[in-house]
Amino acid sequence: EPEVTQTPSHQVTQMGQEVILRCVPISNHLYFYWYRQILGQKVEFLVSFYNNEISEKSEIFDDQFSVERPDGSNFTLKIRSTKLEDSAMYFCASRNRGRDNQPQHFGDGTRLSIL
């Protein structure tokens, strides 16, 4: 069964450094999402992306965050200058065309640790 893949599985970065988290959504999917889960807390929406542009972003997704679909297969989340509070699991999700309540398929996440 096709799946969303994320790399790396764990990223350790010094505070203030830039980090890029990578995702390969399911190949025929058109809608892409990033979510964040701080340890022990609920999953939180960051951003949705369709047709090469952001469709909605949460208040967490400030100017330090950006997303890009650099080619036909990858979807990336960049944090420009990381802070300690950016430490979390970051999940990428994608879904197919159709109604907005089509199921979203999640990757296994990238654990981001900021030192």
Add this chain to the structure above:
Amino acid sequence: GQQLNQSPQSMFIQEGEDVSMNCTSSSIFNTWLWYKQDPGEGPVLLIALYKAGELTSNGRLTAQFGITRKDSFLNISASIPSDVGIYFCAGLNAGGTSYGKLTFGQGTILTVHP
């Protein structure tokens, strides 16, 4: 923003027992979903509910979409050790410009003793 309250926060049960957990919201959702998360993995969709009052089963799992559209429950019958994990409810309002933003509950940690 919209908030989901999920309860209980955690459950410790014996293998074979039934489990029930629920979510309530301060506002309406037009889709409810239940996910399970195993350690080190992403959420996996268990059941999706699209209509108020809908009752849907997936094996030993049964979920219902509340009539008011502000709540949902998930039942697991005859629990087994592999049911261990964190269960999340999620609400979604289709339409508009978010293209399917999910709002998650806080999760229910399920432990099953053999």
